[in-house]
Amino acid sequence: MDVFVSVIVPVFNAHRTLDSCLQSILACDYPRDRFEVIVVDHCSTDDSAQIAGRYPVTVTKKIGGTISSVRNHGASLAQGTVLGFIDSDCIVASDWIREVVKVLQLPDAGAAGSGYLVPERYTWVEKAWLYERGGGIFQTGLVPGGNCALKAEVFHAIGGFDERLTTGEDSDICRRVIGAGYKVIGSGAIRCVHLGNSKTLRQFARKEFWYGIDMVKDLRVTSFDGTFIMTAVFLLSFAFFAVALLLTLATGAQSLLLYSPLAMLAVSAVCSVYRVRRSRKYRYYFHLVVLYFLYFSSRSCAVVSSVLRSLRTA
Structure with missing residues (x-):
């Protein structure tokens, strides 16, 4: 039986990108009864919550706190043995869930992910800055928080994302995964296009x-x-x-x-x-x-x- 996966999407005023994000996740070629999508609305002032409500996903609200607390809130509601984290300005490939599960089945793997890909229309700033690493599987010290997944048991054992941090929560949790004796594994096959890159200096x-x-x-x-x-x-x-x-x-x-x-x-x-x-x-x-x-x-x-x-x- 396929591993059950919970995909958590933190949202704040994501009117422009949320449709594309959720459509890409729900279009993944993974058995639909083996994954859930949890949208955590971080007090959006636009219609993000209403947009999410049009899709077969769980919509919840988190008032206040850091992005870490928003992700942790979604994880507290998750049923999966794998917790995926996708930012609301990202579009995942159709095999994203399958590739994440494949990587996390490797020996001692605790977290998986990859750098972002640039969109079809890009500026030199984002093209130069983003890694866009292709190829196979590699051990790393960091995967971005908007394109990553962790084994649920590892996530809860290390206490989830550190809610004291406003930024840098992804590098922090990767260090703690490694400190707990697990590996952070990157894979060029875990493809995710980031729409929210910096486009100008x-x-x-x-x-x-x-x-x-x-x-x-x-x-x-x-x-x-x-x-x-x-x-x-x-x-x-x-x-x-x-x-x-x-x-x-x-x-x-x-x-x-x-x-x-x-x-x-x-x-x-x-x-x-x-x-x-x-x-x-x-x-x-x-x-x-x-x-x-x-x-x-x-x-x-x-x-x-x-x-x-x-x-x-x-």
């Missing part, structure tokens, strides 16, 4: 600032990670640049002024090398250097903003 900067707000909090409840370390190096380089600029204005000496911009550029260049090696989008290398410079600038501003806010609160 401005959107990209704003989104990365938002993602960076909880980086310090994430460190308190988990551990150091590469993203924070590189952000810290970039931030220290920027601080050094500010000091060097003040010294230049005060003394006229310009010898120190060159090094910090080079350090910031080096961080962006090194991360771009790492990313193109994984995504194999070599022709987008210099695009990625620009994006990473903006990425670390936004994340640095978010970290500073978060620390200052914590100090004011204290």
